[in-house]
Amino acid sequence: MKSGRFWAWVVFALGAAYFFIPLIATVEFSMRMRRGAYSFDAYKVVFGDPRFQATFGYSVLTAVFTIILGVLIVVPTAYWIRLRMPQLRPVVEFITLLPLVIPAIVIVFGYIRMYGSNSPLPFLGSETGANALLVIGYATLALPYMYRAVDTGLRTIDVRTLTEAAQILGAGWGTIITRVILPNVLIAVLSGAFLTFAIVIGEFTMASLLNRPAFGPYLQNVGANRAYEPAALAIIAFAITWGCMSLIQILSRFAPRSANRPN
Amino acid sequence: MTDISLSDHAVAGKTAPPADARSMRLPTQWLGVAPFFIFAIMFLILPTLYLMLGAFRNDAGEFTFENIAALAQPSIVAAYWISIKVSLASSLIGAFAGLAIAIAIVRGGLPEWIRSATLTFSGVASNFAGVPLAFAFLATLGRLGLATVLLNVLVGFNIYAHGFNILSFWGLTLTYVYFQIPLMVVIIVPAIDGLKKEWGEAAATLGATQAQFWRMVVIPVIWPSFLGTVILLFANAFGAIATAYALTGSSLNIVPILLYAQIRGDVLHNAHLGYAIAFGMIVITGLANVFYIWFRTRSERWLK
Amino acid sequence: MTEPFLSIQHVRKSFGPITVVQDFNLDVEPGEFVSFLGPSGCGKTTVLRMVAGFEEPSAGKIVVAGKDITRLKPNQRNVGMVFQAYALFPNLTVAQNIGFGLKVAGMPKADADRRIAEMLDIIKLPQMGDRYPYQLSGGQQQRIALARAIAPKPKLLLLDEPLSALDAKVRVSLREEIRSIQKKLGITTIFVTHDQEEALSISDRIAVMYGGKAEQVGTPFEIYNRPATKFVANFVGTLNVLEGTVTDAASGKVRVNSQEVSLKGKLNGSKSGDTLSLALRPEAISLGRHPGRDSSLSGEIAEVHFLGSVIRVRVGIGGATVSLDTFNSPATPPPAVGEKAEISFSSGDMLVLH
Numbered sequence: 053m054k055s056g057r058f059w060a061w062v063v064f065a066l067g068a069a070y071f072f073i074p075l076i077a078t079v080e081f082s083m084r085m086r087r088g089a090y091s092f093d094a095y096k097v098v099f100g101d102p103r104f105q106a107t108f109g110y111s112v113l114t115a116v117f118t119i120i121l122g123v124l125i126v127v128p129t130a131y132w133i134r135l136r137m138p139q140l141r142p143v144v145e146f147i148t149l150l151p152l153v154i155p156a157i158v159i160v161f162g163y164i165r166m167y168g169s170n171s172p173l174p175f176l177g178s179e180t181g182a183n184a185l186l187v188i189g190y191a192t193l194a195l196p197y198m199y200r201a202v203d204t205g206l207r208t209i210d211v212r213t214l215t216e217a218a219q220i221l222g223a224g225w226g227t228i229i230t231r232v233i234l235p236n237v238l239i240a241v242l243s244g245a246f247l248t249f250a251i252v253i254g255e256f257t258m259a260s261l262l263n264r265p266a267f268g269p270y271l272q273n274v275g276a277n278r279a280y281e282p283a284a285l286a287i288i289a290f291a292i293t294w295g296c297m298s299l300i301q302i303l304s305r306f307a308p309r310s311a312n313r314p315n
Numbered sequence: 316m317t318d319i320s321l322s323d324h325a326v327a328g329k330t331a332p333p334a335d336a337r338s339m340r341l342p343t344q345w346l347g348v349a350p351f352f353i354f355a356i357m358f359l360i361l362p363t364l365y366l367m368l369g370a371f372r373n374d375a376g377e378f379t380f381e382n383i384a385a386l387a388q389p390s391i392v393a394a395y396w397i398s399i400k401v402s403l404a405s406s407l408i409g410a411f412a413g414l415a416i417a418i419a420i421v422r423g424g425l426p427e428w429i430r431s432a433t434l435t436f437s438g439v440a441s442n443f444a445g446v447p448l449a450f451a452f453l454a455t456l457g458r459l460g461l462a463t464v465l466l467n468v469l470v471g472f473n474i475y476a477h478g479f480n481i482l483s484f485w486g487l488t489l490t491y492v493y494f495q496i497p498l499m500v501v502i503i504v505p506a507i508d509g510l511k512k513e514w515g516e517a518a519a520t521l522g523a524t525q526a527q528f529w530r531m532v533v534i535p536v537i538w539p540s541f542l543g544t545v546i547l548l549f550a551n552a553f554g555a556i557a558t559a560y561a562l563t564g565s566s567l568n569i570v571p572i573l574l575y576a577q578i579r580g581d582v583l584h585n586a587h588l589g590y591a592i593a594f595g596m597i598v599i600t601g602l603a604n605v606f607y608i609w610f611r612t613r614s615e616r617w618l619k
Numbered sequence: 620m621t622e623p624f625l626s627i628q629h630v631r632k633s634f635g636p637i638t639v640v641q642d643f644n645l646d647v648e649p650g651e652f653v654s655f656l657g658p659s660g661c662g663k664t665t666v667l668r669m670v671a672g673f674e675e676p677s678a679g680k681i682v683v684a685g686k687d688i689t690r691l692k693p694n695q696r697n698v699g700m701v702f703q704a705y706a707l708f709p710n711l712t713v714a715q716n717i718g719f720g721l722k723v724a725g726m727p728k729a730d731a732d733r734r735i736a737e738m739l740d741i742i743k744l745p746q747m748g749d750r751y752p753y754q755l756s757g758g759q760q761q762r763i764a765l766a767r768a769i770a771p772k773p774k775l776l777l778l779d780e781p782l783s784a785l786d787a788k789v790r791v792s793l794r795e796e797i798r799s800i801q802k803k804l805g806i807t808t809i810f811v812t813h814d815q816e817e818a819l820s821i822s823d824r825i826a827v828m829y830g831g832k833a834e835q836v837g838t839p840f841e842i843y844n845r846p847a848t849k850f851v852a853n854f855v856g857t858l859n860v861l862e863g864t865v866t867d868a869a870s871g872k873v874r875v876n877s878q879e880v881s882l883k884g885k886l887n888g889s890k891s892g893d894t895l896s897l898a899l900r901p902e903a904i905s906l907g908r909h910p911g912r913d914s915s916l917s918g919e920i921a922e923v924h925f926l927g928s929v930i931r932v933r934v935g936i937g938g939a940t941v942s943l944d945t946f947n948s949p950a951t952p953p954p955a956v957g958e959k960a961e962i963s964f965s966s967g968d969m970l971v972l973h
Contacts, residue, residue: 057423057424060418060420060423061419061423063416063418063423064423064425067416067433067496070492070496071436073455074454077454077460077461078450080461081459081460125350125351128348128351129348129350132348144348144351147351147355147359147360152550152551154363155554155571155597156554157578157596158596159358159362159363162361162363162366162593163358166365191358247442254447254557255445256445256446256556256557256561257556257557257571261575261579268446272561275446275450276561283453285450286448286454290439290443290447290451293442297442298435511706513706514708516671516700517700517702517764519672519692520699521694521699521720521723521767522697523719523723527723532708532710617712617751
């Protein structure tokens with residue numbers, strides 16, 4: 053037991069070193085912009101760059117739409133599968149896992165060929181269409197995470213009983229979903245939303261191939277042309293990811309806990 | 316669509332015996348899941364199928380194996396090979412290191428805060444990928460990176476003089492491991508938590524050593540989750556492009572970068588060859604999953 | 620008396636500042652079935668885990684067959700253990716589970732297979748060898764766990780609340796089965812439970828534990844009929860407790876609710892004016908006067924519960940209530956609430972709790 057604990061510390065220390073050294077190095081590098089002294093100049097340059105503001109704003113907006121689209125697709129489906137069509141569960145789960153198997157670049161390649169300006173559904177024929185297609189693409193990328201988060205949330209509440217109780221009290225479907233189910237899975241939905249945000253905000257492949265002015269391609273562009281700003285951007289991106297994950301953790305403390313788990 | 320409505324009848328027949336109720340419920344039943352299926356078919360399945368079929372067509376729209384055969388040219392084979400090597404190495408290193416960390420924090424008798432801190436950090440790091448990750452590693456192990464400089468100044472060891480390059484197989488692998496390890500930790504910790512304390516005690520009273528217990532119980536029990544995660548890590552690395560592109564530009568010729576270049580500018584001068592490359596990527600990640608499913612059903616009969 | 624097979628001597632266990640077991644002593648004969656009975660937190664499981672080797676005693680020693688095993692690791696002790704949550708290895712078949720200890724000990728496969736078949740016969744699940752644990756009911760799983768524990772012929776069998784997770788019917792049938800297998804194999808057994816009925820029904824002896832100490836060690840008959848302490852009397856079986864005051868110590872007269880009963884020779888040392896707790900088992904009390912019952916008290920019927928073959932009547936005597944059981948008889952209707960009633964008992968059945 054004693055030697056076991058020793059090795060546990062060794063493993064933990066090695067892991068901590070591997071994970072912290074790049075972070076420390078990046079912070080250090082990001083502050084080297086002014087010769088001979090540490091400074092936050094790189095951050096000032098980054099935040100002052102109008103392209104940073106524009107692309108970041110664009111990506112935030114895209115993420116918000118992605119979350120809305122994801123919720124609209126996932127919540128009713130997950131709810132309906134639990135309530136009425138459990139026989140479809142394996143099919144739906146399989147589909148939601150597909151984006152982990154099919155690389156994003158392949159999916160977006162398919163979009164470009166299928167929804168080009170000469171196709172019957174010319175998403176890429178207009179700005180709005182291309183923006184919509186990017187949101188759609190991001191929604192597929194986030195599908196595995198969103199579905200699992202919501203499905204886990206639904207599992208902790210007894211969907212069937214809640215629905216039947218609401219029906220007996222005379223509620224219609226709209227009321228049931230918005231007043232009964234959504235509030236109860238809100239935490240799960242928000243967790244999925246923040247995860248989606250973390251994935252989408254710096255996404256490069258889809259945005260770049262669809263020629264969207266998003267944050268990911270901007271990052272890449274800065275990385276190819278500047279020295280210290282990329283390090284500052286890496287730290288900013290890490291902080292954003294950290295923020296999303298912390299919010300998820302804080303939220304999980306408010307998640308409903310039910311003793312009554314049907315499955 | 317026909318087979319969907321077929322199974323529809325079977326389902327409705329089971330749950331709603333009265334005939335009039337059936338005709339009423341059929342459409343509403345499916346209405347609930349229709350948006351999902353329409354979305355999945357239009358934006359996930361059809362685009363993928365489109366590419367897969369395109370891989371077997373020529374410009375005239377005729378069926379052909381030429382595109383697949385053209386994958387055999389050395390530059391494309393080399394790209395696949397380096398991609399497979401990077402994915403395999405980063406997923407295996409990530410998997411074993413992640414497993415070791417998971418065991419250390421769950422079973423190692425470390426303080427509770429280490430466990431929760433590690434899990435929180437893993438959640439962050441597993442999602443810290445793409446372009447910013449490349450920046451972080453350039454700042455660490457690039458020619459002017461902190462680790463590079465410190466090693467040179469303090470120990471007098473110049474890693475670049477000894478063949479290391481961040482723009483290489485090992486550089487990319489080491490970078491990918493940064494999100495592979497935490498992903499493994501996040502997924503495997505619940506599996507290790509699922510090991511019951513009594514199993515170890517039962518094994519001990521039956522005379523088993525710690526090593527025997529691990530060989531006969533712990534490893535077989537964790538194995539399916541472990542292997543499944545390795546496959547996931549592999550696919551994760553195989554399809555990743557942003558990190559590699561930001562790190563190496565196009566100096567390291569992995570498949571996604573090749574495909575990226577092809578999509579942007581038809582560098583291969585054959586549109587259908589792009590389809591074939593995409594097809595090959597799906598085949599590889601698909602095969603990995605088929606292998607996993609086959610392995611799991613074959614050797615893990617004890618799983619419910 | 621033969622040499623004790625298992626001897627637990629002055630064992631103490633503290634976790635930090637909290638002492639959970641204090642000076643526990645017990646000798647167990649070869650082939651004996653001893654239960655540790657007590658409420659949760661009484662230290663019974665801790666003692667068992669010290670015998671198994673999962674906890675190290677803070678003081679004292681544990682001897683098995685003349686050998687001090689106090690510092691041995693669990694896997695060197697040759698004990699078999701059955702857990703509340705079955706703890707079958709999920710990745711192994713029933714046969715592989717039972718054969719685990721044999722395989723670890725390096726028994727040749729043919730011998731092991733024979734032993735596994737023998738075990739499956741003993742637990743009456745001969746066809747189940749190829750199943751996996753998840754395919755079995757809780758009762759079946761626990762029988763497999765028992766077979767797994769005894770397959771390597773352990774010196775001691777330790778059962779840690781093995782029946783608690785099962786439903787009532789299975790619990791009764793399995794406890795009988797455990798007892799008959801234990802007798803057949805003659806294996807020395809310690810059984811931890813919080814269920815007094817379980818302990819009474821299958822044990823050779825019971826150690827009733829409370830607050831980290833053995834309150835009383837004795838046969839089920841002794842424990843039930845002659846509880847040594849107030850705790851044992853209360854914990855084991857249903858008990859009616861009446862407060863009484865000694866009016867005449869010499870002749871054994873005690874006043875209960877302004878009625879007098881005589882408890883000759885039972886007061887050992889109480890003086891006149893002392894307050895006593897007097898206890899009676901429900902089955903020792905009858906409704907009405909009966910020849911051969913030398914004492915009686917009068918009161919009023921407070922509650923009547925018809926339970927089928929038995930009718931449980933609660934009689935109010937002053938401020939106290941006394942439960943008693945009468946057999947149902949189709950000829951006589953049960954007593955009615957509010958009726959005056961007299962209860963009678965033998966003063967010899969009265970327990971004086973100090």
